[in-house]
Amino acid sequence: MYTLSSPTVLASDAAVHTGAVPVLRALSSAFRITHDGATALARAWLARDQDATGIAWGMVELLDLNAPTMPETLRAAGSALKSGAAVGADHLASGRFGNASQVAALVAAEATVWPDAPVATVPGLGATPAAAAAAAASVAAYWAIPELGLEHVRALRAPFSLVALGGSGVFESGPAVYGPRSAPVLELIDRVRTGDLTPAQLSTVSWPAGIWSRAMHEAAWACLREGRLRFQMRAVLDVTLEFALANPALTPVATRAGLAALHAMTVHRLVGDVLDEKPLGELALADLGL
DSSP: OOOTTOHHHHHHHHHTSTTHHHHHHHHHHHTTBOHHHHHHHHHHHHTSOHHHHHHHHHHHHHHHHTOOBHHHHHHHHHHHHHTTOOOOHHHHHTOBSSOHHHHHHHHHHHSSOOSSOEEEEETTTEEEEHHHHHHHHHHHHHHTTTTSOHHHHHHHHHHHHHHHTSOSSSBOOSTTTTGGGHHHHHHHHHHHHTTSSOHHHHHTOOOSTTHHHHHHHHHHHHHHHHTOHHHHHHHHHHHHHHHHHHOTTOOHHHHHHHHHHHHHHHHHHHSTTTSOHHHHHHHHHHHHTO
8 A cells, every 4th residue: 555654665666667657757746736736627627528537437446456466466476486387576576566546545635735625536535626536547547557448548637637738837846846855856866867876876775674664764754744745755756757767678676676775865865854863874875885
């Protein structure tokens, strides 16, 4: 299950998706929606083709019933190995912890503070604001590709696409998009974009057992305390997007191998002013290991 406080799980799963770049862009856009953008989304959702959208949501739910999550993938791999069959590492690395409906539920619940009342339904979440439903449907459509038919993708994406193409003020941007510590995050993103940080470099960084997860957990608590959880989500998604763009031929195994260090570097920059010394030092091991 995906949560606002664990963006690295969501971003890593998106990065090994067959449509990694559009999935990550859709997620990044969803977590940048402004108040004006949400208002426009609500209007666009209420004007949608309800029949086409309803059918498309139904198809997403149907596909989710048969979409293996990571625990199921690992159990199936274990059974295959016991029977003597080969299991590819990239197949395992391509597994995802959640399905399209679960991603949609996260977006609808957490992407922003929605200005409208709950009037729409999102699978797995129930009644939501119309603006939230529009954002959630947009992300779910990409997450369900390639199994979801193109006509259903278009139906789910239509309200969001209409607003996104409608002009400025829809998405938050600028030098403070990642909060009070935006500058070091932007510098890191630029390093990824220019190839200064390579997958080979990042994959050499490691931590003793349990250290990385503990430090990331402490950082999430710091983000919650300081009101930076959405900034953290944006930063992790965006640095992952740049990593995917800079390394389009990377295998799922190599992708996951590089993201632990990259996400630690991202979060270290985001909370460097508020995190306790011990977890901050543990996150800094990523920079020191390069």
